[in-house]
Amino acid sequence: MEFFQGNIASPLGFSADGLHAGFKKRKMDFGWVVSEVPASVAGVYTTNKVVAPPLIVTRSAIETHREMQAVVVNSGVANSCTGSQGMADAYRMQKQTAEKLKIAPHLVGIASTGVIGDLLPMDKLEKGLEKLVVNGNADDFAKAILTTDTVTKTVAVKDMFGSDEVTMAGVAKGSGMIHPNMATMLAFITCDANISSQTLQLALSQNVETTFNQITIDGDTSTNDMVLVLANGCSGSQEILPGTTAFDQFSDMLSAVMTDLAKKIAKDGEGATKLIEVQVRNAPDSQTARMLAKSVVGSSLVKTAVFGEDPNWGRILAAVGYAGADAAVDKVTISLGHIPVLVDSNPAAFDDEEMQDIMQEDELNITVDLHDGSSHGTAWGCDLSYDYVKINALYRT
């Protein structure tokens, strides 16, 4: 598997475009991804009980027809908590995109992100649709889906399946409201492999728990967010079937793309100055390991300590303690970078200058070894800074 400088349109048969339609003041806010042919599709969605109209429309299309040819996305207005008018607008967004592309409405997925409670300005959407082109600028799509993100998030990989080259690419937006249980962001993944929707869903579902579900920014879960994977078969590769080596290879590829996007989302959390990676080692089982890792990376006290470059391992241990996991906490070893600060639950002396170097880096690796099993789990997050408060106190106004 090889990572390369590509974009969401790198897999064969895909194109994308993005532009400014006026949902936001100045920045790009509208775009689409289009496949030359209907593609297999898989999705995971927010677990929030309040679900926005675009998500309802897209999920319903996928569950009913299991194929998709285009995804159209706007940022700036989430079309969430907008009642029956919001549902009507979401269906119109799907239908008008389908008309423009001359395909069936069920082949169009839609997504919206931004302010909750405002109706989608349909006139802006229509004018935007007039300007979107097939074979446009795929980098503009990556820009158009952002909200408070500071950078675009794109990844591309390719790999040989026997003599067939398969390419996969992903693009995501994240920033705030990123937390547990999936679908708390927008991510779109394209691939030119030949794989059925059912098999694709299997691969997506088995990788969500260890990737997107393991990032947290602020513990809030959005009403809108989803991950869609489209595979159009344009590579001409052999069909990837469950239970084969090719499937495992495909799943690894998807895992790599999802992990990369998850880390990029965590690193660009609202106001973040640092990426935090927490590895929990030697836990009774993987689920416990992941849960503990996420408890540590989600602790406001750990996050502020990391922002302050303070090696406050007490807060890390406290977050392990209150996670509610069924694991021993009396022989815990905690390391910051390569430096142990707690060994078998006893404080360990360390060199202050060496520690300072580690705390000042852009990425902090926290390792928690429970010595209570042999399973591991990782979670990603970011520090909690003044800017997080600033961004969220002033988001609407």
Next chain:
Amino acid sequence: MEFFQGNIASPLGFSADGLHAGFKKRKMDFGWVVSEVPASVAGVYTTNKVVAPPLIVTRSAIETHREMQAVVVNSGVANSCTGSQGMADAYRMQKQTAEKLKIAPHLVGIASTGVIGDLLPMDKLEKGLEKLVVNGNADDFAKAILTTDTVTKTVAVKDMFGSDEVTMAGVAKGSGMIHPNMATMLAFITCDANISSQTLQLALSQNVETTFNQITIDGDTSTNDMVLVLANGCSGSQEILPGTTAFDQFSDMLSAVMTDLAKKIAKDGEGATKLIEVQVRNAPDSQTARMLAKSVVGSSLVKTAVFGEDPNWGRILAAVGYAGADAAVDKVTISLGHIPVLVDSNPAAFDDEEMQDIMQEDELNITVDLHDGSSHGTAWGCDLSYDYVKINALYRT
């Protein structure tokens, strides 16, 4: 029941004192509460799996002997994650206090709060003990237990039980690490009622869920925190027995004291500029109502919006949605103060100026009516400000 300007020494037979022993640089950091006679005692403790030595020592004394005559507290150093030396120090703290007061060690409860991982400086503790007096300054005790709190938290009430006057008082510290499941703060309540330890525990346990367990500052739960109630019978009142009107009256009194302290803790959360009270109304059951109220008041996005004085009800509804409760979310009415902003899950127009007045007040009342049952629940918290980040990024250094 009458609230009055009293302190922890107002109930008959209690005294308290506080002073600067040197655990902190300048502020008071050491104190005790003493009863003339052994008192009935009840306690609730942190649910963190990592439990600090002082808590282990105190809980064990209470569970074994069910009576207590003094509680000694230091702030600045938590004596948490301090291994076997920490346990030995905690037992010494208990024993030396008992020697000074010439009572049995099991009659002494101990509590520590502050930095995790540092050993208790026993020389300072011993010198502090030499200076503490019985019948000292009870207001100094309220100061001595604080960490990042900005104000002392004290409450006193009295009520007639037949012809007997009973007085109850409480003092608490809170600020950071205040969250779910009890005991995530220090609170000490004294009372001169005549009540057994078992009956006192019953009254404490039945009021914890709706008071201290319903406040949240940052979602973190401490390793040290506990609530202790001492009742010494010095009022000469008749014994309060379970299942009687007197018990209900006593329970209401305790509830009033605990609610008052809980709200004071929430209002003085680290960096807080506003108290937030969330009432969930007409839920399927009380537990669901409380859980939803706490989800809203604990949402970082709601908290930052309140700090920014932004009536962002979308984040409130989102927090209702992701709480994981089994309740309908399709006919929700949300009000900020007296102004409805969402009615039956449809956005409601409101007057911007009137709303601005509400958002600028020191206390914000958020009401969420589910129209899905007849049970209610309340939770308290505070906004998330720049100062929360500042306090926690720089706490150790």
